[in-house]
Amino acid sequence: MEKRRIRFNCDYSEGAHEKVLEKLVVTNMEQTEGYGTDDYSRQAKELIRRLCGGTDGDVHFLVGGTQTNLTVISAALRPYQGVIAAHTGHINVHETGAIEACGHKVLALPSKDGKITAAQVEECYLAHMQDGDREHTVMPKMVYISQSTELGTVYSKEELEQLSKTCRKNGLFLFLDGARLGYALVALENGLTLEDLANLCDVFYIGGTKVGALFGEAVVITHPALKEDFRYLIKQKGGMLAKGRLLGLQFLALLEDGLYMEISRYANRQAQRIREAFCEAGIPFLVDNTTNQIFPILPDKVLEEWKKWYTFTYQERVDEGHSAVRFCTSWATREEDADQLVEDIRAISFC
Amino acid sequence: MEKRRIRFNCDYSEGAHEKVLEKLVVTNMEQTEGYGTDDYSRQAKELIRRLCGGTDGDVHFLVGGTQTNLTVISAALRPYQGVIAAHTGHINVHETGAIEACGHKVLALPSKDGKITAAQVEECYLAHMQDGDREHTVMPKMVYISQSTELGTVYSKEELEQLSKTCRKNGLFLFLDGARLGYALVALENGLTLEDLANLCDVFYIGGTKVGALFGEAVVITHPALKEDFRYLIKQKGGMLAKGRLLGLQFLALLEDGLYMEISRYANRQAQRIREAFCEAGIPFLVDNTTNQIFPILPDKVLEEWKKWYTFTYQERVDEGHSAVRFCTSWATREEDADQLVEDIRAISFC
Amino acid sequence: MEKRRIRFNCDYSEGAHEKVLEKLVVTNMEQTEGYGTDDYSRQAKELIRRLCGGTDGDVHFLVGGTQTNLTVISAALRPYQGVIAAHTGHINVHETGAIEACGHKVLALPSKDGKITAAQVEECYLAHMQDGDREHTVMPKMVYISQSTELGTVYSKEELEQLSKTCRKNGLFLFLDGARLGYALVALENGLTLEDLANLCDVFYIGGTKVGALFGEAVVITHPALKEDFRYLIKQKGGMLAKGRLLGLQFLALLEDGLYMEISRYANRQAQRIREAFCEAGIPFLVDNTTNQIFPILPDKVLEEWKKWYTFTYQERVDEGHSAVRFCTSWATREEDADQLVEDIRAISFC
């Protein structure tokens, strides 16, 4: 029997978790208000506030990540202000200049593992603000980080506290892109919680698209300056879903019984099995992490062969003969597919 | 027994037609490519091209109307160019300045019924282009019309032909917003078809959100200049859905067996029943039309009373004591709800 | 002897008043700081603050009107906010969509004489803010008026007070475009002063380009929210002149001995002579005013003839056979040129 081609290239190859879909189906013919002002959205917002430790933050639902990033950043910055990010940050490299299209420079900082440090932020801020002619350069006003990062790494509680402290000292907004927040929250040993995020960030989001929803990101805004008129920006940027309840309903399904954490844990476990197989086979990694993305450095010959049975993402050339690639697991990864991959990894070790 | 409060305020109060939802459910756990490059999206695009008379147009799927409008217009215009529209046009009044946020002026023309004429377009174009200092004014480069319009009216084939001719003569792109295209297509006696639209417009869309889908608009681009790099713009503006198949699947469901036309006809029929009841009750209309939106002018006393049982949209004050409001039907309007409204209308006539 | 062709088409056909030029010449080889931080600019700013009644407003110098308008409006508005203006306003019709290119809608109000009223502003504001779905429309946040207007009319002190009161009540910034401020200030019988402008407006400018300078507009910002980081915006929008002293020097020359008012009075006097000649000849006007722009409605035959000896601006067709045109005087208008025109006007009356 022929092997199926299995997708490990990303964490959004399937539809939604069955409980999410079910919620949409059973409420389908109900009549509700549009644009996110319905009762389901209200309930989901209330639930999120509760999970964030009873924050008085505003919650808004958007459809996707790029849309969320550009809307939040547009809300935060005056025209001459910029946003600091790792050069690997999604807004810097994978959003077709969406932030610049809203008029703002991304001030990119070097990073090996997808993270930036409080010290880097401070240095960048001072470099732009101490000069006598400072109005000739962009004014940094926001820091963008991803949790987990584009390289699967996570900020520890201490790292986030330092970033938060530096941002507050210098009047910078701290914005955490949580497109893969589930995978990060359950990966942490030190107990960084949603409540911590609400305390340490000025705005962050709980990603649904990559963690069990059909689509959707739940933005939590705690800084008063960012709350003002946010719905105007959602509408103007094209992100206000007519049937807004679809977003509220999905987040209710994901968050009301701990499903979000449960499926994130599952995905990380599958990733860990695969990661360990690579380790045992003596395969090095481009970057170490404990979430749902794995970045092995593999012989090009193996990659050429594997293309027939797997899809994965090309990351970068490492040397003549070897490339780093990305494998992702998700809430939807099937055990038997991970088994298959593990088996094929073991086969390499005998090469 | 207490009467339920029934929503007639818009055509997107419910979820999706059951056939649309079913398609999402049965394909849910399949693995596909992301970002609209999957097979379902490909099939849906092929189907749409076929329904448009075998056009070689490009088809793209977006989530919502404002997003579609701003993406198409960004694709069409250089920075100093503007788009001509009726002053009642959605882009002019109900998108929070989304077009201006992309840098472009909306050149608004007066309109009583939501439509603009070829003669108006020509006059506006010439007024901006004949002056010796024409670079001091915006250059008109696109015409935006809605079918059906925001006032429920429809352009006849002849009207559209004239607009198209004027646009081509003057190098203007013709863009038709089809958020409610279904209701317009089946309302027309003169047989304006998708094929006609593909021939007469440079770009138009087939609206899903208001005609049976959870969400989604299918953009058809026939002018080569507008095709170029359109996916870059979708991504940059935040409109590229990660699980793009959700859009392809919904349009397959709507279009493969004529469902789109069928449910549009149903909605118009319900509207017609209600409209006739108003007529018989001697209630005048703000504007005449034959689609799914009805604009009666009612005594404020009646409206005050009706608010308890119905939701409808306030349109404008007509005189002291009377206001125009909007009632919408849709594919999801229940016969018994329309019956109820008709009954209540009849009751007015005895006031 | 052949008659010279005389320019009455605008108020910027010549260079600068000799005293302005002289100041540039005598300081030419001095070394100063760049970007407007030099002593001459400092002195000019201090002088302007003094002339504005000792205001603590910030003063900035920019090169031209469109640049000033787009910089001020960019400083004032968040992305979803718009600026209210007369439909005849310079920003609405003669700046190639500069405001929209900065992302903002111009909310145009009808006007016969170039002015808008407090009542119109209030109505426009309420129409955008009372609706339950107000985030679907642009939020008005600034009012733009010109003094004198594009039709040469002036706001009286009372009219300006009413506008100011309405703006403050509704949280709208009041911005006065003073490209032709000199001609307006000396035209008023009721004593509207620079001090009044500083009190009633949140930001306004004293136009130099059209009143004796080579170029230059002096912006006075009294509202604290508009002061913040204004130099960043000047730089970003391309308006920060390297040799900023050129602006400071010119305004010193214009303002230190009352030259600005003196030459404005002269221009208005020449305009008045021409206006009276038209009156006596029975020529009607498109709009009545007492500043340096004159809008006679003339037979096309006369205009055709006059084109040989004069340049003037075509305004609009009034009826078959008659058009409204614009004649401008300025500080540089020569008495003998005005004499010539008056003579030619008298000749019409005998047609």
Added chain:
Amino acid sequence: MEKRRIRFNCDYSEGAHEKVLEKLVVTNMEQTEGYGTDDYSRQAKELIRRLCGGTDGDVHFLVGGTQTNLTVISAALRPYQGVIAAHTGHINVHETGAIEACGHKVLALPSKDGKITAAQVEECYLAHMQDGDREHTVMPKMVYISQSTELGTVYSKEELEQLSKTCRKNGLFLFLDGARLGYALVALENGLTLEDLANLCDVFYIGGTKVGALFGEAVVITHPALKEDFRYLIKQKGGMLAKGRLLGLQFLALLEDGLYMEISRYANRQAQRIREAFCEAGIPFLVDNTTNQIFPILPDKVLEEWKKWYTFTYQERVDEGHSAVRFCTSWATREEDADQLVEDIRAISFC
């Protein structure tokens, strides 16, 4: 007698060369067309075309560098396209995000001496264009270089030919910022001429502000796609000078008798004298070059002392105890001021 404080911090501390100023004075009261359509501007454009080897390029005059950069780049790019530049490029670091404010990402390449190579451009282009998901990244469409660079270095003819070839091969526009073009043209041994620039670049400018004019940059556009409607963009971006002749007149003065080259040579000679003095004193440079900017690395103690008599620009800290600074000469540098500096440099060598 007390020493005067002498400015070497930039090349725009004085007004204009006397011949430039004289031209403005003698034509001051002439009446001309506005907005650059006058005869002087026409003559200056014709002269520039002739000096560029009879190119059929379009010539436009703008007031300043940032304004020119943002206008040219806006004319060249569609919304999702970006411009490649050295990370030290003026548009990347010293224009307050002006390019991003027009919607475009600056794709910054590392550079030690302010220059970028054809190989770097090619690599950057391919990195953005080979990926299957290339619409997720910005599309490079223009290359921006400065001649001389922000570090005073110059591209040789061969380097420019290679850049040009790479750009043409990949459909990239080549844009040369010539704010300091004079100093570069006369610094080159290999004879890179204006004609070469017209042949090798798609658009470039001849800087006036830093080379003898009060202000002004002359843009030469040779690529047909960039010519289209360029005046619309000048107007929209606020760069259309009402009294446009001021620009034409200044370029006539600078270019009609070789003044531009002559004064550039003079400035470079003064720089060379100073540079040699540093050399003899054993002072190293941050970067080697032969134009009007000098970047010595000096002991902080010396800099502290020199601050009393000279202004110069702080560039960067090199080590504890030493900093790189910038001294500029210009057409206006006085021999005796350079003498003074040379003398003070010699004094260091005995420390």
